[in-house]
Amino acid sequence: xxxxSLITEELRKLIGVSGxxxxxxxxxxxxxxxxxxxxxxxxxxxxxxxxxKSKHGRLxxxxxxxGWPIKGQIGALPGGASEMMGAFAKAGAPSRLLDGGIxxxxxxxxxxxxxxxxxSKVADxxxxxxxxxxxxxxxxxxxxxxxxxxxxxxxQATLICF
Amino acid sequence: MxxxxxxxxxxxxxxxxxxxxxxxxxxxxxxxxxxxxRNPLHYxxxxxxxxxxxxxxxxxxxxxxxxGQLVTDWIGEQGELRKLSCRYRGMDYPRKMKTxxxxxxxxxxxxxxxxxxxxxDGGEHLVECEIWxxxxxxxxTTTGAAVVTLPLRS
Numbered sequence: 001x002x003x004x005s006l007i008t009e010e011l012r013k014l015i016g017v018s019g020x021x022x023x024x025x026x027x028x029x030x031x032x033x034x035x036x037x038x039x040x041x042x043x044x045x046x047x048x049x050x051x052x053k054s055k056h057g058r059l060x061x062x063x064x065x066x067g068w069p070i071k072g073q074i075g076a077l078p079g080g081a082s083e084m085m086g087a088f089a090k091a092g093a094p095s096r097l098l099d100g101g102i103x104x105x106x107x108x109x110x111x112x113x114x115x116x117x118x119x120s121k122v123a124d125x126x127x128x129x130x131x132x133x134x135x136x137x138x139x140x141x142x143x144x145x146x147x148x149x150x151x152x153x154x155x156q157a158t159l160i161c162f
Numbered sequence: 163m164x165x166x167x168x169x170x171x172x173x174x175x176x177x178x179x180x181x182x183x184x185x186x187x188x189x190x191x192x193x194x195x196x197x198x199x200r201n202p203l204h205y206x207x208x209x210x211x212x213x214x215x216x217x218x219x220x221x222x223x224x225x226x227x228x229x230g231q232l233v234t235d236w237i238g239e240q241g242e243l244r245k246l247s248c249r250y251r252g253m254d255y256p257r258k259m260k261t262x263x264x265x266x267x268x269x270x271x272x273x274x275x276x277x278x279x280x281x282x283d284g285g286e287h288l289v290e291c292e293i294w295x296x297x298x299x300x301x302x303t304t305t306g307a308a309v310v311t312l313p314l315r316s
Binding site: 033 | 183189192193195196197198203213214221222223224226227228230231233234235239242243244245246247248249250306
């Protein structure tokens with residue numbers, strides 16, 4: 001560990017740790033409310049009849065919405081999101097947090113009624129000097145699978161701690 | 163629905179049809195509920211100050227969702243979004259509300275994009291774009307990229 005490093009031994013132990021998979025169903029109303037919150041009027045997200053006649057056969061999710069994204073991305077980490085954040089803080093991570101960004105890879109459309117299994121893990125921790133001072137970057141990876149095991153989506157998110 | 167965009171319509175350097183958005187405090191409340199993000203950084207002045215931020219900020223994930231809409235509006239129902247990424251580079255502050263329905267005067271945001279590459283791979287016709295969000299001053303507060311497939315005209 002470099003001198004004065006933000007990544008304590010305790011934090012380093014969290015790298016590679018995965019949580020228990022979370023299984024949940026994608027709800028029609030949740031899709032509609034999410035699309036409305038973006039201001040996206042695409043009928044594939046709102047109009048059940050229109051969507052049922054499309055190639056998808058049902059309402060589909062806007063990109064990045066997996067039924068309950070917060071739960072999926074970090075909630076599946078050990079102990080759930082708030083406990084995991086607590087574990088980061090307890091292990092000495094700086095307490096100021098910002099969302100740094102995310103990358104999605106889409107394989108199969110996700111739609112209303114789908115049952116998804118979300119798994120996530122702490123992929124990496126790095127640090128560098130930024131305009132906010134010493135700053136740490138925590139990368140988490142999440143995978144969303146259909147019940148038959150097909151991967152619908154993968155994502156990699158960055159959490160900034162300073 | 164707009165006319166379906168096809169692979170032949172696209173050249174490197176052309177613009178993705180831009181999309182405008184106005185972030186309001188009311189929209190942030192709606193977003194928090196719909197997305198499940200209850201981080202007080204987006205609504206609690208005291209918490210915001212304790213985090214060293216000047217005022218409640220627009221959720222990064224909402225900006226990302228706008229950029230998702232920019233791309234899916236452009237590629238139409240026959241296009242497929244394969245990859246979407248973004249980085250939050252600057253903070254954005256929502257307009258406050260003047261009435262129950264109407265925001266105060268202020269900033270308008272633009273979602274924009276530009277085609278960076280087009281190619282065939284495994285029988286698919288792929289297009290890569292740079293995408294970004296500009297605030298009222300023209301600063302890019304979120305930048306990203308998208309990879310899509312488009313149908314052929316013939």
